[in-house]
Each structure stands twice: as structure tokens, then as C-alpha cells.
Amino acid sequence: MGSGGTMADLESYRARGGRWDPPVGPETTRIEPLAPAGPVVWELAPSKSHMQRWLLLAAQGEKQVTLRFSGTPGEDIESMARCLCQLGVRIERGEGAWVVHGVGAHGWARPASVLNCANSGTALRLLTVAAARLDCPVMLDGDATLRARHSQALVDLVRALGVEVSHGFGEEVLPYLLRGPPSAADVTVDVSDSSQPLSALLLSMPAMQGPLDVKLGGEAVSRRHARLSFDLAAQTGSSNTLTWGNGLLLEPWEVDCPEEVHIPGDRSLEAFANLYAALHGVELEVPNRPDDADALGAEVLKQLTTAAHGPDQVDLRDANDLLPPLAALLALGDGGTITGAAHARHKESNRIERTVELLAAFGIEASATEDGIKVDGNQSPEAPEEMVRTHADHRLWMTAACLATQVRGEPDPPWIHAVSAPAFMSRFA
Numbered sequence: 001m002g003s004g005g006t007m008a009d010l011e012s013y014r015a016r017g018g019r020w021d022p023p024v025g026p027e028t029t030r031i032e033p034l035a036p037a038g039p040v041v042w043e044l045a046p047s048k049s050h051m052q053r054w055l056l057l058a059a060q061g062e063k064q065v066t067l068r069f070s071g072t073p074g075e076d077i078e079s080m081a082r083c084l085c086q087l088g089v090r091i092e093r094g095e096g097a098w099v100v101h102g103v104g105a106h107g108w109a110r111p112a113s114v115l116n117c118a119n120s121g122t123a124l125r126l127l128t129v130a131a132a133r134l135d136c137p138v139m140l141d142g143d144a145t146l147r148a149r150h151s152q153a154l155v156d157l158v159r160a161l162g163v164e165v166s167h168g169f170g171e172e173v174l175p176y177l178l179r180g181p182p183s184a185a186d187v188t189v190d191v192s193d194s195s196q197p198l199s200a201l202l203l204s205m206p207a208m209q210g211p212l213d214v215k216l217g218g219e220a221v222s223r224r225h226a227r228l229s230f231d232l233a234a235q236t237g238s239s240n241t242l243t244w245g246n247g248l249l250l251e252p253w254e255v256d257c258p259e260e261v262h263i264p265g266d267r268s269l270e271a272f273a274n275l276y277a278a279l280h281g282v283e284l285e286v287p288n289r290p291d292d293a294d295a296l297g298a299e300v301l302k303q304l305t306t307a308a309h310g311p312d313q314v315d316l317r318d319a320n321d322l323l324p325p326l327a328a329l330l331a332l333g334d335g336g337t338i339t340g341a342a343h344a345r346h347k348e349s350n351r352i353e354r355t356v357e358l359l360a361a362f363g364i365e366a367s368a369t370e371d372g373i374k375v376d377g378n379q380s381p382e383a384p385e386e387m388v389r390t391h392a393d394h395r396l397w398m399t400a401a402c403l404a405t406q407v408r409g410e411p412d413p414p415w416i417h418a419v420s421a422p423a424f425m426s427r428f429a
Helices: 007-015 048-059 075-086 121-131 152-160 196-203 223-234 267-280 298-306 320-332 342-346 351-361 394-407 424-428
Strands: 064-068 090-094 097-101 137-141 164-169 172-179 186-190 212-217 247-250 260-262 313-315 335-339 366-369 372-376
Touching (some): 048 121, 048 196, 048 223, 121 152, 152 164, 152 186, 152 196, 186 196, 196 212, 267 298, 267 320, 267 394, 298 320, 320 335, 320 351, 320 372, 342 351, 351 366, 351 372
Parallel strands (some): 064 260, 186 212, 313 335
Antiparallel strands (some): 064 097, 090 097, 212 247, 335 372, 366 372
């Protein structure tokens, strides 16, 4: 079920005893220098933030919902769809459109085996709370990188809901083993490292037995992602509103999705297009650039493109996914400092330290700070002396790939870009 999603895939998965096989990619990807003639057309993959949330919401409704998009959904989206299929949700997948047949908030089936979220931290967090609704044991797991991305805030939240949780320890904390259903009336959610536990709680409220008093702990980060969850929920009938204070009241609702939903392009991926264009001095065309209202991190990208000499300081408190390509862009330009991104240390890799390491592989000097990176300007990449390690972090990989198109390089592992942008390498053919 490596590209799973249909009921036929699910039956095949069960016939193999519940084993999920990850997709197999090439053994190596060596990128040679390019000399593209502009303008470069760069279509964005569908926003995984939008599509994963819509998949979960549509699954909890009771009608057929068509999700339309341009581009190719990434493996993170595939992971969410695959796990929902294991829970009994039928998803018909076609080019440019997926059709979700909702089963209702209480219609999920006991999964035949582990819910494997592969590399997707978002799928893991959203599905951990969602799976906790079931009155049966449910196990969630992922690949080696996801097993190292333990979220204590998520585990604390699920336990506070009255759900039994057990997990590993040390470098591989996954799998999580849950046994619900929830029974609590009030919880505390730590939002200092990620807003996803709050999104996970909100998006599972349709299955809760009553309202929840929620206290928010810590200084919130990735607030636009949380806002997205509340906005999409409102489009399905939720009356819950988000306020960043001491707490809020979340209430269940009956999910009523639109019959057709348009998934915007992932604007965060435009940062790689900007980096590629800057490296080669070409103009850029993005045919499916979403409106700012549908684009997480749009304000940061506009800041980069409107400043005459580039900003001296960029705050990524609400857009830490932009950190690797943005650091490279600052190095090519006038330099600058990235701040507000301490929570990027808890992504697929320690994205602050690993970005500095990656840039160094290309001869670019940068230094890690407590909450970001400081980069001197007017630098140019140099050919790496050996394979470039990206620690299975797709945003590091795509940054390395863009830099390699000017000087050559071999990012490792070779397939990881498919997590968010399966068609990424087609631009370099």
C-alpha cells in the first residue's frame, strides 16, 4: 500500500497481513549544473496543510466530498489517506481530484493493523487524537525519522483526555499505543513547540461527547496553522473560535462539508522556486500561486520580494518551514538574521543546526542562534566534496537540490522530496 488510498489498496494491505511497504525510490540522485533559460514555470504541489485537514474533516461527515487540486499530492498526504482507509473511509483517487466518502464522526472501524504515518508528523499528530476516540487498542507508527520526533505535548494531551497511552523511549519513542475513548471535560494543551496538538484536538471534536475547557500553555508558535484548522472547521459547521489567551471552550459539531473543495497550492514550496530563480538569474512564473489568505507564510515571502535589498531580519515564528531555503536566499543576497524559529529544532531534523550544516557543505558560512540562523551575504555555493546529508528532511533536501543545480551535488537520501513535492525533480530534467 505504498501509494495507498483506495479500498482495493486496503484489501491488498490486509491480504499481506497488515504490512505497509514504503515507496521505493532511486538509489541515488546526482544533480549536475544547469543553465536554465527563463522564465521558469514552477507549479506548486497541493498544500498538505490544507489537504490533510480536509481529508480528516470529510471523513467525519456523512456525504461524498470531492477535493480538487493541481499538481501531485505528496507522500505526507498519501499517509493521511492511507491511514483513513484503514479506519474504514473510502477514498477514490484520480488525477486532479480525490473523492472522500465520509462515514460520520462515529463511523470509524477498528484498523486491522498499525496506522503507519511514514514521515508525516502532521498525520501522526492529527490521527493520534482522532484514533483515541475508538474503544479499542490502536497503534500509530512511522519511519525512522518520525520515531525520533516525540511530542510530549501530544502525549500529555491524550492522557489528559482520559485515554491510555504507552510508547517507547530514547531515540525511538514511537510507536504509540492508545486505548480510548476520551472521558475528560478539561485539558491543557502546550503550544510552545507546535500548534498541531491544538489542531488535532479541534478536528476531533465532532466525535467528543461534550464540550472541553481548554487551557493553552506556553507561547504559541505556528499560529497560522492553528488558525487554518479553525477556519476549515468553520466551513463544515463548527462554531469554535480561536483566541490566544489563557483558554477557550471547544464544542462538538456535526460535520457538513461542502460537496467540492479546492485545495490551494503549497505556498511554502515557492521559497525553493525563489531560490532556484535567484541562483540562475531567471524570472519565475508560478501558475497556481494561491491567494495570500490561503498561503501559510505568504507575508514572509512578500517581505523577501518587496524589499529592495532584502530584509535584515525575518521572523519565522509562524512559518518555520521556510527556514532552509530562506537561509540560502539570504546568503546569496545581502545576508540577514532569521529569528523566532526555535521550534524548527523539533521538525524532521533539528532544522536550525542541520541547515547550517547543509550550507557549509556548499561552502556557505552561517551560524546557528538560539532561535534561528545568522547568515552573511554575497556568498556563492561551491561544489560539495561528498554526498550531502539531509537527514531525511525534505526541505533540507530541496534546498540542497536547488544549490546543486549551480555547482553539482548529490543530496541523500534521494527520494525524500516526494514527502511534499513528488514532481520536484522534473524541473531539473
